[in-house]
């Protein structure tokens with residue numbers, strides 16, 4: 001009845017722990033929940049990929065973690081802990097509590113850079129301002145960082161203005177800027193989407209390298225499963241602002257527990273398998289104002305039955321009982337695979353225990 005048997009990982013205090021994160025957009029009668037009850041953990045030096053179609057709430061999740069929600073968007077509930085310390089979402093401490101500990105790389109490498117200053121000056125600004133380092137040391141550090149992120153001839157290039165660099169180089173500069181504050185966690189929102197494929201691969205390698213060598217934990221948002229497979233130990237799959245599945249990347253991608261994950265996988269073009277025809281998921285992401293009851297994916301799901309409109313099936317953590325299952329119980333070593341396949345999950349919502357998703361049943365039966 002269960003997926004692959006998982007060994008309980010060695011537990012340490014996660015560097016980033018998110019629980020119950022709920023974000024709303026709009027006001028009054030036009031207020032809608034865009035992120036609902038999202039929770040996950042990332043260990044030091046670990047990497048989590050957050051995937052889902054465009055509009056599934058990935059960016060708002062990262063922005064909430066970063067304390068950078070746009071106007072009209074609010075974190076309603078939830079706790080974000082960095083190395084055990086809860087971070088406020090707003091107010092004067094929202095920035096100071098994150099400074100030098102949490103950094104973010106955005107999708108568009110031009111928007112994060114100031115056109116009128118050299119890239120070296122912009123990178124140097126971070127150690128000077130955030131870490132209080134003297135100007136000369138900061139400039140030296142900037143060159144070191146630009147070298148670290150693989151910018152060729154960093155002394156000379158540090159004198160360049162953003163428009164004089166290619167998109168891939170600008171993205172490297174942004175990663176250097178993010179690393180300049182010596183964060184424990186790097187949040188990356190589709191950092192390679194604007195780049196062409198070969199440059200994309202280089203930037204991914206860079207992020208992986210940074211993670212391994214500097215021990216920086218990485219949260220990597222992408223709509224591209226091939227990309228997350230390459231860089232992430234763990235995955236969280238989002239649909240309509242909800243997590244529908246979390247687990248080790250290999251488990252989630254090779255044995256998806258949620259039909260939505262299967263749909264994302266089936267939509268991928270596989271260059272190694274010319275017989276595989278990509279199939280897009282029918283229908284579209286629902287409007288936030290009209291998220292279906294029960295399993296939010298059921299109107300688009302080929303395995304759906306009437307039950308699916310009634311309650312959220314308890315497959316949310318089928319692939320993983322550790323991550324995000326959180327909420328106080330870490331479940332260390334007690335994750336005996338067995339009994340009824342619902343284990344000890346405490347966070348199954350809507351009293352939906354017992355509502356079966358036909359998809360994992362079908363897969364495990366066959």
Ligand code: ADP
Nearest residue numbers: 025034053054055056057058059060061070288
């Ligand atoms: P993703 O990054 O997964 O593509 P987002 O987190 O950007 O998705 O958006 C999730 C939902 O929130 C979408 O329906 C989007 O329209 C809505 N949304 C995002 N930003 C805003 C905003 N500033 N104001 C109102 N709604 C927003």
Ligand code: MG
Nearest residue numbers: 058059060189
């Ligand atoms: Mg986005």
